[in-house]
Amino acid sequence: MNRGTSVVNKSEHRPTLIAVPDNDQRCLSATFKICFIPKRIPTDVRFDATNYLFHMTRRFHNLATEPCHSDNVDFSVQFTHRLRFTGDLLGADSDVLADLLESSECRAPRVQFWIDAHVAEANPDIRHRLHIFARRNQQRFQVIGNPQLVPGGESVKNDVHILERILKVLNEADMDRRSYVVVIGGGAVLDAVGFATAIAHRGLRLIRIPTTTLAQADSGIGVKNGVNLFHKKNWLGAFAVPWGVINDRAILDSLSDRDFRCGFAEAVKVALLKDSDFFARILRDAKAIFDRGGECWGVIEESARWHLRHITAGGDPFEMLEARPLDFGHWSAHKLEAMSDFELRHGEAVAVGVAVDTVYSSLVHGFPAEDVDRVLTSLEQLGLLIDHPALQQTEVLFDGLEEFRQHLGGRLTLTMLAAIGSPIEVHEIDRQRMAQAIQIVQNRVLVGRRP
Ligand SMILES: NC(=O)c1ccc[n+]([C@@H]2O[C@H](COP(=O)([O-])OP(=O)(O)OC[C@H]3O[C@@H](n4cnc5c(N)ncnc54)[C@H](O)[C@@H]3O)[C@@H](O)[C@H]2O)c1
Ligand SMILES: [Zn+2]
Numbered sequence: 001m002n003r004g005t006s007v008v009n010k011s012e013h014r015p016t017l018i019a020v021p022d023n024d025q026r027c028l029s030a031t032f033k034i035c036f037i038p039k040r041i042p043t044d045v046r047f048d049a050t051n052y053l054f055h056m057t058r059r060f061h062n063l064a065t066e067p068c069h070s071d072n073v074d075f076s077v078q079f080t081h082r083l084r085f086t087g088d089l090l091g092a093d094s095d096v097l098a099d100l101l102e103s104s105e106c107r108a109p110r111v112q113f114w115i116d117a118h119v120a121e122a123n124p125d126i127r128h129r130l131h132i133f134a135r136r137n138q139q140r141f142q143v144i145g146n147p148q149l150v151p152g153g154e155s156v157k158n159d160v161h162i163l164e165r166i167l168k169v170l171n172e173a174d175m176d177r178r179s180y181v182v183v184i185g186g187g188a189v190l191d192a193v194g195f196a197t198a199i200a201h202r203g204l205r206l207i208r209i210p211t212t213t214l215a216q217a218d219s220g221i222g223v224k225n226g227v228n229l230f231h232k233k234n235w236l237g238a239f240a241v242p243w244g245v246i247n248d249r250a251i252l253d254s255l256s257d258r259d260f261r262c263g264f265a266e267a268v269k270v271a272l273l274k275d276s277d278f279f280a281r282i283l284r285d286a287k288a289i290f291d292r293g294g295e296c297w298g299v300i301e302e303s304a305r306w307h308l309r310h311i312t313a314g315g316d317p318f319e320m321l322e323a324r325p326l327d328f329g330h331w332s333a334h335k336l337e338a339m340s341d342f343e344l345r346h347g348e349a350v351a352v353g354v355a356v357d358t359v360y361s362s363l364v365h366g367f368p369a370e371d372v373d374r375v376l377t378s379l380e381q382l383g384l385l386i387d388h389p390a391l392q393q394t395e396v397l398f399d400g401l402e403e404f405r406q407h408l409g410g411r412l413t414l415t416m417l418a419a420i421g422s423p424i425e426v427h428e429i430d431r432q433r434m435a436q437a438i439q440i441v442q443n444r445v446l447v448g449r450r451p
Pocket of ligand 1: 118122151152154157186211214219222223225251252253346347
């Protein structure tokens with residue numbers, strides 16, 4: 001037989017190939033693929049299934065007989081990360097923002113402002129100040145509409161409809177790939193608005209103005225954007241390098257003490273991973289930082305620079321490799337946030353995670369015992385709790401290990417510490433020892449609470 005033959009299963013109108021050209025068995029694999037053409041052939045485009053299968057079989061036959069080709073071509077793309085530090089961005093230093101809003105081919109760029117609703121509430125004059133800023137610079141750029149408000153905190157990441165609304169507004173404003181979205185807010189708002197700008201037209205220009213210590217010291221500098229889905233942190237997201245980031249001191253004035261402390265959990269984390277002198281400085285200044293003294297700024301700046309260095313010179317900004325070296329303490333932190341129904345702030349959860357993984361590192365990886373005390377003391381003096389009731393549900397907590405692995409794919413890869421400034425990668429966790437580490441942290445808190 002020279003042609004493929006088909007029969008039509010009358011009940012389903014599903015063509016099924018029952019014979020193939022018998023002179024070339026290589027057609028067989030193609031034949032099976034052809035069997036998966038649409039189950040139901042719409043009546044108005046009914047066609048001769050025998051002919052169709054014959055042509056398809058020939059096509060696959062040709063493909064199968066062509067020699068194989070493969071090309072692996074390495075390439076790299078140049079990015080610029082623009083990080084600025086200011087004292088009063090919406091006042092004396094507003095040119096720093098204006099200078100970032102570069103025009104393209106002499107056309108004034110379109111700019112849209114997005115603000116964390118809690119920031120707007122705590123700074124009632126912010127919209128007026130942005131209006132003055134826009135008017136003063138109307139020759140340089142065109143501000144589109146009024147600043148848009150989005151809910152502050154994790155709720156903006158937990159409701160995917162907010163993402164849809166952001167996208168609709170960007171569309172209605174005709175934002176294009178040379179337009180700027182300037183987002184002013186905490187890490188959650190930066191993540192959500194940043195994700196929308198990363199996917200609209202495959203990427204608008206994003207300028208982040210982080211308004212929390214955590215976002216200034218850590219998340220605002222990074223290249224990750226995303227929202228939560230399926231009750232999992234950052235399940236939906238994208239890597240995108242922001243056009244610029246401006247860390248402004250004045251914008252932190254309205255931040256609550258609770259949120260102000262959170263950023264220093266990430267500063268401790270990065271110091272433990274990268275630089276023992278930096279850690280010693282945080283420990284020395286911890287009480288002053290707790291009181292929001294001037295020592296805070298140097299620590300936030302140093303932490304931001306470590307994150308910048310990691311992204312620009314660390315060799316893996318988009319986390320293609322197995323490890324997430326900056327995520328020390330984060331496997332449990334992400335799980336604890338979800339277990340507490342996001343009542344726990346990210347920075348608070350990180351403090352707990354860092355405490356637990358530091359103790360675990362001492363039990364399993366030789367991290368010096370005297371430094372365990374220094375690390376836990378630094379967190380406590382910064383006003384960060386190192387315990388949470390959810391830690392007791394160890395079985396649920398340990399699901400966080402698998403979720404952490406899934407997020408990256410491949411083997412489980414966690415960062416632990418051999419010493420301060422000496423991170424190591426590990427691929428398995430001794431759960432008994434981890435439970436013991438949790439117990440040690442909890443006992444310390446209990447003892448500390450005794451009168
Ligand atoms: N993209 C990343 O690389 C990355 C890294 C770490 C954390 N994160 C994410 O960041 C989020 C946490 O961010 P966060 O710690 O900045 O907290 P947050 O954004 O949840 O803000 C905390 C609260 O403070 C309010 N707020 C923010 N700035 C304020 C100000 N200046 N004055 C008054 N109120 C203000 C917010 O509206 C919110 O209610 C989490 O979703 C976390 O997953 C992302
Ligand atoms: Zn973090």
